Amino acid sequence: MKKLLTTALSTCLAAFLYAQQPPKPPVSYTDALSLNLIGQVFPLKKSYHRIDTAVYADFSAGIKRLLTNGAGLAISFKTNSPRITAKWCVTNARPHNNMTPIADKGLDLYIKRNGKWEFAGVGRADAVCNEFVIVQNMDRTEKECLLYLPLYDEVRSLSVGVDSGYQLTPGEDPFPKRVVVYGSSVTQGASASRPGMAYPARLSREMGVHFLNLGLSGSGKMERNVADMLATAKADAFVLDCFANPSPEQIKERTAYLVKTIRKMHPDAPIVMIQSIIRQSGNFDSTVRRLVERQNENTLKQYEQLKKDGIQRLYLIRGEDLLGNDHEGATDGIHPNDLGFDRMLQVIRPEMIRILKSNQVIK
Amino acid sequence: MKKLLTTALSTCLAAFLYAQQPPKPPVSYTDALSLNLIGQVFPLKKSYHRIDTAVYADFSAGIKRLLTNGAGLAISFKTNSPRITAKWCVTNARPHNNMTPIADKGLDLYIKRNGKWEFAGVGRADAVCNEFVIVQNMDRTEKECLLYLPLYDEVRSLSVGVDSGYQLTPGEDPFPKRVVVYGSSVTQGASASRPGMAYPARLSREMGVHFLNLGLSGSGKMERNVADMLATAKADAFVLDCFANPSPEQIKERTAYLVKTIRKMHPDAPIVMIQSIIRQSGNFDSTVRRLVERQNENTLKQYEQLKKDGIQRLYLIRGEDLLGNDHEGATDGIHPNDLGFDRMLQVIRPEMIRILKSNQVIK
Incomplete structure (x- = not known):
């Protein structure tokens, strides 16, 4: 009886929320490595590391590990989707007590507007693998986007999601020097x-x-x-x-x-x-x-x-x-x-x- | 053999560190509730809750839980110890992804100097129970101190430590209005x-x-x-x-x-x-x-x-x-x-x- 009531209430709530806003189309995901990864000192297009430490075998283990962190890297892309989501995995490294998990292991999206890069939303990190709606309810004009990677962890995989039927293409590196x-x-x-x-x-x-x-x-x-x-x-x-x-x-x-x-x-x-x-x-x-x-x-x-x-x-x-x-x-x-x-x-x-x-x- | 080598190395390292700085006296701990807990809207001297929710039984469960968080509470004390440490326990509540663990579950010390409250050090929180040296190597003048409690967790216990032989006494509430x-x-x-x-x-x-x-x-x-x-x-x-x-x-x-x-x-x-x-x-x-x-x-x-x-x-x-x-x-x-x-x-x-x-x- 209690279970039945709960189900009925859930159905009512779902119907209410459904009435509040139109259903969104499904999300279509793209591997971020097929977009434009910027911020690496040496081109290393198929990895989210900052430096290919295999090339620098004599670096200390500590430096090698730090060079796998995503600090300063970003995915440049363009989309006209009203919603942008992400799925990503980091490591199980202990969180830093002086950083937010968003900075440590999360994502940060900027969009260009009137020639300026403006904050749009974050990807909150609560686990090794996360999926998060970074921003939604946007207008449908094409936008240049920069999605910053975690500062203090290694990105093992990352996909950028947009509403099905909208375009998602690599962006340019906006900073020539x-x-x-x-x-x-x-x-x-x-x-x-x-x-x-x-x-x-x-x-x-x-x-x-x-x-x-x-x-x-x-x-x-x-x-x-x-x-x-x-x-x-x-x-x-x-x-x-x-x-x-x-x-x-x-x-x-x-x-x-x-x-x-x-x-x-x-x-x-x-x-x-x-x-x-x-x-x-x-x-x-x-x-x-x-x-x-x-x-x-x-x-x-x-x-x-x-x-x-x-x-x-x-x-x-x-x-x-x-x-x-x-x-x-x-x-x-x-x-x-x-x-x-x-x-x-x-x-x-x-x-x-x-x-x-x-x-x-x-x- | 390997174990022996490790022990020998540890001994060398300890001797080296010992030579670097004079040994510190042991720390003497005092239950913070015997100092001066300030920041509560209603006096509630034997608890780190903001409000005694037993008095407000009809508050929602969510509000009651939030009122156990330490936001705005601080321990006022005076000491002439060159070192201040703390031992404290919080709950195992999931860390917030938008906060540092220091803010969420840690401590923050201010000391009055020339009439102004100045930052002195933090207590880093990496676990449910923590012990941390907040500040050390200070001069031995008596100082007025304010130790802020965690913003988003409940303090289950808290002791303030000073070097043995130095005084530690309750401070005043420095803010009359x-x-x-x-x-x-x-x-x-x-x-x-x-x-x-x-x-x-x-x-x-x-x-x-x-x-x-x-x-x-x-x-x-x-x-x-x-x-x-x-x-x-x-x-x-x-x-x-x-x-x-x-x-x-x-x-x-x-x-x-x-x-x-x-x-x-x-x-x-x-x-x-x-x-x-x-x-x-x-x-x-x-x-x-x-x-x-x-x-x-x-x-x-x-x-x-x-x-x-x-x-x-x-x-x-x-x-x-x-x-x-x-x-x-x-x-x-x-x-x-x-x-x-x-x-x-x-x-x-x-x-x-x-x-x-x-x-x-x-x-």
Whole structure:
């Protein structure tokens, strides 16, 4: 009797909801690898890894794993469907306690409107494999879309869904110029609230220049083999945001090799060093505070020495004010929250515009 | 042999670390309930719930569960210990995909310095029960501390640890005036990056007035029994940020009862209605956009009708610009990220200062 009542109620509810809105057509899924995967430093079209680590067998296991994360990658596509959905699988890696699962393992959709990339919806990640309606009830004009991949996990499979009968085609890479950003967890996107809020992604959309994300959480330590790889990238400029992970001594030992190796392969490309953000856990912890001070002192010294050595088109962005001065710009005492990232952009964006313009990378 | 080698290596590593820094004294733990738990609307000193729901037996099960969450509660204490740690247990409730585990189930410490509350460290939550060093290597002056509880989970137990031999005593409630904030998930703190970044907590620290968090995620719907409870609160003012959860029809039916019931018990208290933030998922989804427009139209109409009915000291803060206009201020299309909350504060804070000053609640 109870079961019968429940069924009757469910039927009533379904009928009510049905009356509220017209039924939607079934979703038709397309493997995202047949669309346009953008954001890789080297073309690697049949994988969602950032770098083909089989080519770089001598990288550490930690770096290899981080290069499987989707930070900075996006699927470019066009559709006139009023609804966009996704099915995707990531790994069962433990979620990070300083990130939302949306940023860590989820998706983030932007759509171009009036020449600007605007947020449209997210793919929420609650499991290893997820299916989610990212946006619906849109008008039926054709739209250019960018679907950002998870910042801190590997995408094992991804399909983009649209309503049956609507078109779904590969989009262009909307950002013709390429800036390689090599760095730490901050570069990789911890702790942005969703994948599109990582600062290289925000810079790309706001400047129309592709800031390619080679943030290596905790492992952006300027090893020689990584420097050698970076130098072979096809790029119009380089950002070195890698002074939070190495020790002050490693900064002293490794910076010149990194900069000079890039310079050798890219005689004219601007190279922009960004000092470490101030760690907010050092607000009261004097040991942490002193560590970052020493990292940034040594970064400054290396910059000055390299300028003395005659390295041209080398720039330094100072770290002191990147997160503002109220100590509210970080999630966990280390990684910026979206407020901190916004403050970083207020310093970095005008500097990057000035540098790229003065070097004729952009007009 | 392998085991022997591992042991030898561990011993070497321990010796190395030991040489790096002097050994710390053992930690001495104190049950946080013997310190000063602040932020409850009604005193409830032996529980980390926001409201004693046994007193309000007719509240819905959903509201009762939400009232067990720690949003807005904090432990006030004083210590001169160079290190502060915590041990705490929450429930095994599924983590929210739009929040960091630190915000959802973790802790957030602020320390007063030069008259201002400044971020000091977090308690990272990776399990049901956690132990974490929140901050260390501090100077040994006595400090006033506020340890915020998890926004979206129930604290089952909590102990604060300091180095043995240092004092740990209850602190005062630093915020003498009391503003009850009744609202939705946005009020409760989704999706702030950590507990102290929920907007009522930020308002409290920045204004020196206690904004008591009665945000009820998804359930801030102005039911009569909730209105009756709110009206009995000891408060200097009320903020009604509860227009995102009810349907437009419910806003029409319920707002007058809520406002008039509060007014009857508090003839002089300012009552501030805040329209819903704009849902960023409605940026392209016309159904969502229209829903929020209708909620905010009806909120405005109710406000105007109540003013016509002669309700004095009633104020309205408009919703349109609360998250800015670049659509980057939300985590999941609904809930503000820290950038969105910061933008909300830029509108709400000066309005609240003006309103509380003009009503002699603050000078």
